[in-house]
Amino acid sequence: MKTNQLVRITLLIAMVFSAFSINTPAQAMDALPAQIIIRSTTYWDAIFSGTVNSNRYERWSLQIDEAANFSVTVTTQTGDLTPAIYLLDANENEIANVAGTLSQAVLTTNQPAGDYFIQIQPATGGGTYNMEIRPVVPVEDPNVNIVLNPASILVGETATATVFLNNIPEGGYTSAEFACTYDPAAVEISNIAESGLFGSDAVVAVNGPANGSFIFAVAGSNGQKATADGAVFAFSVKGLQAGEVTITCQPRVSTGGALEALDPASITLVIAAPEGTLTGTVDVSKPVTVTLYNEDSSVAGTTTADENGNFSLSAPAGSYTVIASAPGFLKAQGTPTLTGGATTTMQTISLLAGDIDGNDVIDQFDALTIGMNYNLAEPAAADLNNDGTINVLDLELLAANYRESGALAWQ
Numbered sequence: 001m002k003t004n005q006l007v008r009i010t011l012l013i014a015m016v017f018s019a020f021s022i023n024t025p026a027q028a029m030d031a032l033p034a035q036i037i038i039r040s041t042t043y044w045d046a047i048f049s050g051t052v053n054s055n056r057y058e059r060w061s062l063q064i065d066e067a068a069n070f071s072v073t074v075t076t077q078t079g080d081l082t083p084a085i086y087l088l089d090a091n092e093n094e095i096a097n098v099a100g101t102l103s104q105a106v107l108t109t110n111q112p113a114g115d116y117f118i119q120i121q122p123a124t125g126g127g128t129y130n131m132e133i134r135p136v137v138p139v140e141d142p143n144v145n146i147v148l149n150p151a152s153i154l155v156g157e158t159a160t161a162t163v164f165l166n167n168i169p170e171g172g173y174t175s176a177e178f179a180c181t182y183d184p185a186a187v188e189i190s191n192i193a194e195s196g197l198f199g200s201d202a203v204v205a206v207n208g209p210a211n212g213s214f215i216f217a218v219a220g221s222n223g224q225k226a227t228a229d230g231a232v233f234a235f236s237v238k239g240l241q242a243g244e245v246t247i248t249c250q251p252r253v254s255t256g257g258a259l260e261a262l263d264p265a266s267i268t269l270v271i272a273a274p275e276g277t278l279t280g281t282v283d284v285s286k287p288v289t290v291t292l293y294n295e296d297s298s299v300a301g302t303t304t305a306d307e308n309g310n311f312s313l314s315a316p317a318g319s320y321t322v323i324a325s326a327p328g329f330l331k332a333q334g335t336p337t338l339t340g341g342a343t344t345t346m347q348t349i350s351l352l353a354g355d356i357d358g359n360d361v362i363d364q365f366d367a368l369t370i371g372m373n374y375n376l377a378e379p380a381a382a383d384l385n386n387d388g389t390i391n392v393l394d395l396e397l398l399a400a401n402y403r404e405s406g407a408l409a410w411q
Contacts, residue, residue, distance in 0.1 A: 042118065042133055044070075052081065053126025059088075060118040062133065069110040069136040072118055076103035079127015088117040099123040108136060142167045144178075144251045144265040152270040153239045155340070159269060162234040163216075163249055165197065165226060172225035173198075175254045176232060177217045184212040186245035186271065188238040192216055195231035199224030239271035275314045276338025278322065280346030282309040285386050286326040288351070293321040309348075322346065323407065328381040330355045330362065330401070334410030347411045353384040354398035361405045362398060370395050 039060045042048060050058045074083040085107040086097040095116075098107045100123060120131060147162045163178060175198070182189060189209040194202055198220040208214030216233050220226065237247065248266040252259040282288045282305055290311045291302040300320060305311040313322075317340035324332040329351040336344050354362035356369045358381070369382050373390045377383065384394040 036119075042131075044133060044135055046133065048131045048133075049077070049128065050120060050131065051126075051128045052083070052120055052122050053079075054122060056126075057119060057121040060120070060131070062116045062118055064111060064113050064116065067110070067112045069108075069138070071106060071108040071132075071134050071136050073132045073134070074100065074105045074120055075130050075132075077128045077130055080125035081127035081129060082123045082125055083129055084121050084123040086119040086121070087111075088119060090115040090117075092117065140167045142169060142253065142262055144249065144262055146247065146249060146265050146267040148237070148267050148269055151267075152272065154272050154274045155239050155242055156274065158236050158238045160234055161237050161247060161267065162195070162231050163265070164230065165232050165251070165253070166229045168226055168229055169255075171255060172227035173253045174225050174256045175217070175219035176226065177215065177252045177259065178232070178249045179213065179215050179252075180247060180249040181213045182237075182247045183245050186239070186241055186243060187247070187269065188240055189214060189235055190238070191236040192233060193235070194218050194233045197226045197228075197230045197232050199226075237269060239269070242271055242273040245269050245271065273316055274340040276317050276340055277343040278313045278315070278320075278336055278338060278346065279343060280311060281305075281348040282311065282324045282326075282332065283348060283350040284309060284324075284326045284329055285353070285384070286328070288324055288326045290322065290324050293323070295319060295321075297321075316340070322410070324349065324351065324410065326351055328356050328384050329353050330360060330404060330406035330408055332410040333407035349408065349410050352401040352404050352406070352408065353394075354401045354404070355406065356381045356384075356398075360407060362401050362403060366398055367395060370398065 035056050037056060037058045039048070039050065039058050042060045042062050048060065052058055072085055074085055076083060082100050082102060083105040084097065084099045085105050087095045087107060087109060089095055096107060096109050098105055120129065143166050145164050145166065147164065149160050153159050165176065192206050192214065194204050198218050201221050202224070203219045203221050205217040206214065218232065246266055246268050248264050250264045251262045253262060254260070278292065282290065288305045288309060289302065290305060290313065292300040292313050292315055294300045300315045301313045303311050303313055315338055317338050319335065319337045322334050322336055332349045332351055334346055336346060338344055352362065354366050356366040370390055373379065373382055376390050377388050382390045382394060384397040387393070
């Protein structure tokens with residue numbers, strides 16, 4: 001009897017221990033601890049405090065509005081906590097994790113916009129911690145750029161080029177050297193001068209300009225350095241011929257005793273030939289349009305003469321065709337040649353009234369149009385004297401030029 005009771009007690013104890021064993025959770029991300037504390041929404045550039053141990057993990061929500069590179073730093077404040085950081089997506093899937101060393105863990109990551117969770121738990125131990133979430137700003141390398149003012153000039157004009165040194169590292173530069181090249185047939189370089197970036201009374205050496213190159217070197221005197229971004233030196237660039245010219249400067253910098261090459265900087269200057277000007281006077285009783293055509297018949301420019309028939313047009317140097325026209329009049333046509341920076345004046349010309357249909361002949365068909373629209377105001381081309389009424393006075397003007405044809409030669 002006693003033996004049976006002992007067996008029953010033994011079986012009962014075994015069943016109890018078996019049940020507890022089945023329900024014991026594993027302490028890992030695959031089987032989270034029973035207690036996860038959800039903390040308030042996090043935001044950038046702030047410090048958050050919490051407490052974790054083997055039975056308590058904390059999960060912070062994080063919303064990113066746009067793709068971001070950021071770091072999460074967890075530092076132990078009290079206890080023997082060695083922290084671990086887990087980054088989860090909105091569905092609580094693990095994206096990244098890092099286990100700390102001693103009392104700090106740092107997770108740096110780049111993620112697209114979306115909702116996330118940051119879970120803090122112990123790698124070992126437990127205690128209180130501070131958490132910082134900071135955007136990681138990429139550190140830009142030192143570089144040089146050149147600014148032209150203006151970026152486009154005419155032949156004979158001058159632009160100013162300024163060379164800038166950017167992202168100067170902490171500690172600054174003691175000296176810098178710039179080897180610059182250009183096309184000496186296209187531009188002329190002069191007035192090379194430092195801009196004060198290396199302190200007052202900086203020491204400067206210039207080699208050239210000659211044969212399409214020059215070297216500018218500068219060093220701070222009496223321990224002075226370039227410690228902030230800014231202009232290093234400037235020079236004048238005079239345009240010698242039309243086209244585009246590239247100016248390139250290869251920089252080398254020193255923090256003391258050794259030169260480090262930076263990426264070269266280039267800028268392109270556009271040099272245009274000076275335009276020529278065409279002027280003249282067209283004598284006509286109506287508003288006259290003057291159009292300048294290129295040799296391929298494309299329009300180089302057009303204008304309406306003033307009330308006295310005077311006009312002015314500008315275009316690059318070259319040969320053109322110019323046509324003066326007014327409704328109801330024979331055209332005038334010439335072939336001027338414009339010279340850059342100079343004015344060409346056409347002779348004063350009077351347009352002949354009567355070409356109402358615009359076929360370059362004054363004939364009976366033009367007179368027929370006057371008859372069909374007698375005492376009317378339209379078409380405007382038939383109102384040759386521009387008085388608002390088509391009548392015998394317009395016919396009179398037409399008759400004075402009857403059988404004439406054009407276009408009229410215009411010198």
